[in-house]
Amino acid sequence: MKGFILIALTLCSGLGLAQEDGSKVTVAVIDSGVDFGHELLKPVQFFNPNETIDKKDDDTNGYVDDVSGWNLAKNDNQVFDPKDISSRKKKYDAAVTVMRLLARVEKGEKLSALEKAKMVALLAFIYSDLNNIGTIMHGTHVAGIITQKNPSVEILGVKMGFGDGKKEAPKLYMPTKEELEKFLAEMAKEEEAFFADLVRFLKTQRIRVANASWGSSEALIAQALTARYPKLPADAAAEIGRYYMQKIHDVYAAMPDQVKDTLFVIAAGNDGKDNDKTIFLPANVRRENTITVAAVDSKGALASFSNYGVENVDLAAEGVAVESSVPDNRYLPMSGTSMASPNVARVASMVVAENPALTPAEIRDILMKTVDKKDYLKRVVKSSGIVNEQRAVAAAKASRNHELDAAVAQAFEDVPATPGTGTIKAQSFKAMLGDFTSAEQELILAAYERLLRRY
Ligand SMILES: [Ca+2]
Ligand SMILES: [Ca+2]
Numbered sequence: 001m002k003g004f005i006l007i008a009l010t011l012c013s014g015l016g017l018a019q020e021d022g023s024k025v026t027v028a029v030i031d032s033g034v035d036f037g038h039e040l041l042k043p044v045q046f047f048n049p050n051e052t053i054d055k056k057d058d059d060t061n062g063y064v065d066d067v068s069g070w071n072l073a074k075n076d077n078q079v080f081d082p083k084d085i086s087s088r089k090k091k092y093d094a095a096v097t098v099m100r101l102l103a104r105v106e107k108g109e110k111l112s113a114l115e116k117a118k119m120v121a122l123l124a125f126i127y128s129d130l131n132n133i134g135t136i137m138h139g140t141h142v143a144g145i146i147t148q149k150n151p152s153v154e155i156l157g158v159k160m161g162f163g164d165g166k167k168e169a170p171k172l173y174m175p176t177k178e179e180l181e182k183f184l185a186e187m188a189k190e191e192e193a194f195f196a197d198l199v200r201f202l203k204t205q206r207i208r209v210a211n212a213s214w215g216s217s218e219a220l221i222a223q224a225l226t227a228r229y230p231k232l233p234a235d236a237a238a239e240i241g242r243y244y245m246q247k248i249h250d251v252y253a254a255m256p257d258q259v260k261d262t263l264f265v266i267a268a269g270n271d272g273k274d275n276d277k278t279i280f281l282p283a284n285v286r287r288e289n290t291i292t293v294a295a296v297d298s299k300g301a302l303a304s305f306s307n308y309g310v311e312n313v314d315l316a317a318e319g320v321a322v323e324s325s326v327p328d329n330r331y332l333p334m335s336g337t338s339m340a341s342p343n344v345a346r347v348a349s350m351v352v353a354e355n356p357a358l359t360p361a362e363i364r365d366i367l368m369k370t371v372d373k374k375d376y377l378k379r380v381v382k383s384s385g386i387v388n389e390q391r392a393v394a395a396a397k398a399s400r401n402h403e404l405d406a407a408v409a410q411a412f413e414d415v416p417a418t419p420g421t422g423t424i425k426a427q428s429f430k431a432m433l434g435d436f437t438s439a440e441q442e443l444i445l446a447a448y449e450r451l452l453r454r455y
Contacts, residue, residue, distance in 0.1 A: 024154040025349040025356075027146050028069070028202065028210040028262070029342075031139030033080040034157035035327040036068060038140060044147050046156040053077075061204040069157035070201050072194070079157030084136045085327050088129065094122045095133040096330055102448065103321040103333035105432050120440050123447055134451045137326040141334050142213050144325030145342035152353035153346070156205060160194065160214075168228060175229045183228065184244050187221075188251070195254050202259045208352045209363075210259075211345040213267040213338035217280040218242045245279040256287040263360035265345040267337035268294045268307040270452040275309035284312045289360035291348075291367060294381050295319025295340035300374060301426035305452050306337055308380045314364075315371050315383040317343035320426075336452055347389045354396035362404060366395045369408045370415075376423045391415040 026046055036045040048067050050059035057064045069079045085092050101111060101119040111119065126133065143155050175183070202210065222241035226232055256264050264287075269280040275292075283292045292313045295306040297320035302308060306319065319340030321333040344367065351363050358366070370392045371385025378384045395404075395411035402410060429448050433441045 023356075025152050025209070025352045026154050026156055026205070026207050027345055027349050028156045028158050028205070028207045029139055029143045029146065030158040030160060030198065030210055030212050031142050031214070032135045032137075033071070033084075033139045033159040034069070034143045034155060035080040035082075035140040035325075036155075036157070037080070037082065038144070038325045038327065038329055040144050040147060040325040040331075041140070041155060044143075044150075044153055044155050046154040063201065063204065066201075066204075069159070071159040072197050072201065073159055073161035075197075079159045080140070080327070082327075088133070091126045091129050092133055092136075092328065094126045095130065095137075096326070096332060098122045098126065098447075099332055099334065099451070102444070102451075103335070105444075106321050106335060106429055108427070108432060110435065116436065116440075120436075120443065123443055127443070127447060130447055130450050137332070137334070138213070138338065140327050141324045141332065142211060142338060142342045144331075145322060145339060146211060146346045146349065148324070148346065150346050150350060153349045156207065158198070158201065158210075160198070170228055170230050172230060174231050180225075180229075180240065183225070184240070184247075187224070187244070188248055191248060192251050195251050199254055199258045202255075202262065207259070207262045208356075208360075209263050209265060209345050209348045211265050211342050212255075212282055213336070213341045215267065215269055215280050215283050216245070216248075217269060217271060217273075218245050218278050219271060219273075221245060242279065245281060249279075249281060249285065252282040253285045253287065255282060256285060256289045260289060261360065262289060263348055263363050264290045265341050265348060266290055266292045267341040268292050268309070268313045270295075270305045270336050270338075271307055272305050273307050275307050275312040277309075280307060280312075283307070286312065288364065291315070291344065291364050293317050293319075293337060293341045293344045293387075295335070295337045296386055297321075297426050299424055299426075300372075300386055301424035302377070302380060303335070303337075304426050304428040305335070306340070310379050310382055313381045314368060315344065315385060315387055316340065316377060316381055317347075317387045319343070334451075344387050347387050347392050350389065350393050351396040354393055355399050358396065358399065362399070363396075365404055366392055366399065366408065369404075370395050370411055372418060374424075376425075388415065 046068050051067050053065045065077045071078050218241035221244050222237040225237045266283050268283050294308050294313045294316040295303040296316045303320050317340040319337055320335045322339040323333045326332045348363050368383045370388050371383045372388050373385040391411045394414040395407045398407035398410040
């Protein structure tokens with residue numbers, strides 16, 4: 001429970017600090033919902049000063065009672081529904097226990113025979129709900145990472161639907177060209193509608209930083225296609241997936257293009273793939289006000305699940321077994337580029353707090369230029385390095401009186417570079433499972449993959 005103690009301490013020591021002008025830095029968590037009932041998040045909940053709960057749109061921004069964000073899936077102001085937990089309490093508790101054990105395995109710890117047996121039994125019990133529960137936890141966990149040791153932040157929740165669309169029975173024949181086109185067109189229409197809604201809401205807020213720990217890839221589209229048309233050959237599905245992702249790029253790009261005053265911090269994805277070779281969106285939307293994040297473990301090695309790409313992924317941050325808040329006042333370690341991205345969003349908001357005059361492009365520049373460079377990340381991410389919170393904040397502070405490059409140089413004097421030579425390679429999760437029988441390994445691995453791919 002080290003992380004828990006750390007969180008509690010820093011919250012206390014940081015109370016009362018804010019930007020120089022007293023205002024907070026608003027960070028939007030575009031995710032599965034944020035549980036502001038959590039003790040960690042209550043103090044950082046954003047409140048719209050011009051809106052009260054009275055069924056009227058007091059600030060006439062088009063959203064009735066948007067006090068702390070918006071639920072885009074249901075078009076109301078409820079950014080988290082406690083019923084999501086209370087209706088599956090037993091399974092939720094079991095999932096918390098399982099995920100804590102999973103994280104220990106992930107960190108290379110050995111479990112006792114009893115713990116192993118418990119994990120396998122509980123995993124079988126919750127397996128079919130794991131996707132759902134992981135999704136419910138997701139936004140609250142992301143928000144907690146942004147909040148930690150960050151007294152000047154306030155969190156605004158933007159809840160989106162996560163693939164809970166209608167399920168259709170598989171068609172057991174080869175689809176015609178027309179059927180495929182119709183399927184893709186429907187999918188594109190849904191995505192267009194989502195981004196139109198998202199952009200419309202974001203534009204009514206004063207958001208400096210937004211976190212996007214989600215996305216879609218060629219592989220996911222191919223998967224959706226083969227789920228619907230099992231007879232479609234894999235290579236055809238892959239080709240269509242790529243074609244679709246190329247077509248849909250600008251729909252995703254509307255987010256940074258139309259909300260220009262916001263820096264969008266985006267997860268690189270958890271397929272262990274090179275984003276320069278396969279399209280992952282919005283990660284691969286390259287704009288002045290976007291920054292894409294890969295995941296490293298606590299030693300700085302690229303996580304085995306993390307996507308990368310020297311052109312399309314900008315920098316790395318910690319994303320393995322990261323301790324943060326989950327609903328029901330719990331804390332849990334979780335893994336993914338979903339957890340790496342909010343680590344960068346947190347630093348970005350601290351940079352803004354130091355110098356609110358910085359533009360999104362300048363914030364991005366500071367984050368990129370103040371990384372801890374590593375030899376082994378040279379052909380992995382664009383900046384060749386891992387975000388460095390202290391140095392980025394030092395650069396932001398210096399940028400109040402200096403040009404950006406001079407401010408960065410000053411930051412390297414304040415927080416010197418540590419030599420980043422040698423190679424570190426993360427072990428795959430599979431390699432940590434030697435202690436289990438092969439049937440157990442299969443179950444655990446499938447659960448792990450499920451949790452990573454829940455976006
Ligand atoms: Ca309103
Ligand atoms: Ca109102």
